[in-house]
Amino acid sequence: MRQFHKIALALGLTAAALGGMASTAKAEGVKIGFVVKQPEEPWFQDEWKFADTAGAEKGFEVVKIGAADGEQLMAAIDNLAAQGAQGFVVCTPDVNLGPAIVARAEAAGLKLMTVDDRLVDASGAEIEAVPHMGISARKIGEDVGAALAAEIAARGWNPAEVGALRISYEQLPTAADRVGGAEDALKAAGFPEANILDAPQARTDTEAALNAATIVLNQHPDLKHWVAYGLNDEAVLGAVRAAESLGIGADNMIGVGIGGAASAINEFEKPDPTGFFGTIVISPKRHGYETALNMYEWIANGTEPEKLTLTSGSLAKRDDYKQVLVDLGIQ
Ligand code: FCA
Numbered sequence: 001m002r003q004f005h006k007i008a009l010a011l012g013l014t015a016a017a018l019g020g021m022a023s024t025a026k027a028e029g030v031k032i033g034f035v036v037k038q039p040e041e042p043w044f045q046d047e048w049k050f051a052d053t054a055g056a057e058k059g060f061e062v063v064k065i066g067a068a069d070g071e072q073l074m075a076a077i078d079n080l081a082a083q084g085a086q087g088f089v090v091c092t093p094d095v096n097l098g099p100a101i102v103a104r105a106e107a108a109g110l111k112l113m114t115v116d117d118r119l120v121d122a123s124g125a126e127i128e129a130v131p132h133m134g135i136s137a138r139k140i141g142e143d144v145g146a147a148l149a150a151e152i153a154a155r156g157w158n159p160a161e162v163g164a165l166r167i168s169y170e171q172l173p174t175a176a177d178r179v180g181g182a183e184d185a186l187k188a189a190g191f192p193e194a195n196i197l198d199a200p201q202a203r204t205d206t207e208a209a210l211n212a213a214t215i216v217l218n219q220h221p222d223l224k225h226w227v228a229y230g231l232n233d234e235a236v237l238g239a240v241r242a243a244e245s246l247g248i249g250a251d252n253m254i255g256v257g258i259g260g261a262a263s264a265i266n267e268f269e270k271p272d273p274t275g276f277f278g279t280i281v282i283s284p285k286r287h288g289y290e291t292a293l294n295m296y297e298w299i300a301n302g303t304e305p306e307k308l309t310l311t312s313g314s315l316a317k318r319d320d321y322k323q324v325l326v327d328l329g330i331q
Helices: 002-010 015-027 042-058 070-082 095-108 137-154 173-188 206-219 233-245 262-269 284-301 321-327
Strands: 031-036 061-066 087-090 111-115 132-135 162-168 196-200 225-229 253-259 276-281 308-311 314-317
Touching (some): 031 042, 031 070, 031 284, 042 262, 042 284, 070 087, 070 095, 095 111, 111 284, 132 173, 137 225, 137 276, 162 173, 162 206, 173 196, 196 206, 206 233, 233 253, 233 262, 233 276, 253 262, 262 276, 276 321, 284 308
Parallel strands (some): 031 061, 031 087, 087 111, 111 132, 132 308, 162 196, 162 225, 225 253
């Protein structure tokens, strides 16, 4: 300390200048971005919450930015670089932006990791060089299909009289895998393929799913019962709301989503059951806390994250969802 003072004096540094140095040292602490495509969706809010927990524990800063399209995402990357971040985790609004995101991050000198939606290159192949944490989409989709098939059987429905609302969003590979898995499991359980009815959604939110489902429901007044599946809880909620507006309630609708965040929990907490029968709960804690921590370790200690981590899910229904959330350490 004495030594430092002498040097400081020798250099003619004033107290104010020393204060300035201290704040520069602080600004050199680790700062990461956490950029998500749909900040209004509860899943992404939970990811942010758990990323913040990691930041608070390890003493790094998490800058949370919503980016709903490519332009906003490019601006977010520049903004992060300008404010001295060293890296970011992103769930992109469009996986086809892959090469542009990689190039922009590189130019800005930012480390890059993806969460939930994996980047693809111009030929549609996954960009394996960028570390990624996603869900085991096909397996989780299969769990959805198996849960639907089990409940159709439990209710004693004649499969010939059941329509399956397939809420699809094919341009997102994880969505195609989830929906494909659900469909495979339904078919494996003997569900008639002709009764699987595609309802493509224009965006991945509840309203878009509601619109898609309404069209299909109106086209098939002949079918007595319905099941619904899709990319996430929002997709299935859209189908459930569409059915309700046509007088098809919990008795004739079995919807199983993927997620388990507030959208699903609100549904389970309603006094009367709705057509939203269950959800495969996935972990925003792993996706938010772990990816933020991975990015921090990469920046602070040079430990590069695993190139690919796929997380699993657990079925939760109205009667057991609280325990499932506790078991997963989410609540
Ligand atoms: C995608 C979906 C989200 C969530 C996440 C794990 O990004 O759009 O709703 O399911 O995968």
